[in-house]
């Protein structure tokens with residue numbers, strides 16, 4: 001597939017205040033795109049947006065209103081939207097379902113699943129208005145494997161893999177590509193107090209993940225699930241026929 005030049009494009013990155021999202025926002029800006037940085041952490045979003053000369057939007061994406069606000073703001077400020085990286089996410093933080101309280105469950109499914117569904121729903125008309133574009137979802141290696149350290153997180157990341165696979169053919173007919181990155185552990189603050197869940201071994205840098213993300217946004221094959229591992233080349237994951 002031919003790569004779309006990123007210069008002059010308008011991109012929206014969720015969870016753009018920290019970690020992978022912040023690295024993607026910086027790379028997009030360096031490639032000449034205007035970037036809308038969306039995060040519930042308003043100070044972090046403002047800081048990254050200031051660095052890249054972009055627009056910050058503070059929004060809790062676990063609620064549909066958060067997504068609506070972010071997309072409306074992007075088009076209001078920049079007049080169009082071409083690229084969307086639905087990247088915000090969190091862990092449930094426990095391997096033990098009996099320890100999972102309902103508030104945490106709603107928060108995790110709210111950002112890891114609902115925000116992706118509502119984000120794609122908001123992206124489709126916006127990208128159509130721009131004449132086409134690309135949506136990238138941050139899933140995880142836990143979206144392809146049985147990640148016993150956090151089964152609810154694994155469930156949410158499997159869910160968005162299914163959404164990407166199912167939507168790709170339909171969206172292709174509308175000039176919209178959708179794909180997902182599935183990284184192994186990445187060196188961000190994501191794990192926080194749950195860092196003990198990492199059992200050792202190399203971790204990806206945010207730059208390696210951001211480089212792969214830009215490749216997908218610029219010209220990834222629709223429906224692709226790109227596995228990212230420390231020290232390895234990005235590799236498309238292929239399901240066995242059912």
Ligand SMILES: NC(=O)c1ccc[n+]([C@@H]2O[C@H](COP(=O)([O-])OP(=O)(O)OC[C@H]3O[C@@H](n4cnc5c(N)ncnc54)[C@H](O)[C@@H]3O)[C@@H](O)[C@H]2O)c1
Pocket residue numbers: 014015016017018019020021038039040041044059060061062087088089090110111138139140141182183184185186187188189190191
């Ligand atoms: N770090 C890893 O090891 C790893 C591995 C695979 C996949 N991922 C995925 O990568 C994505 C980014 O994670 P990261 O490692 O950069 O983590 P991070 O914690 O550094 O960044 C995540 C960002 O998302 C924001 N966010 C969380 N919930 C939100 C909500 N409801 N509304 C708006 N913003 C919200 C946070 O404020 C934060 O800025 C996540 O989807 C995560 O599941 C991370």
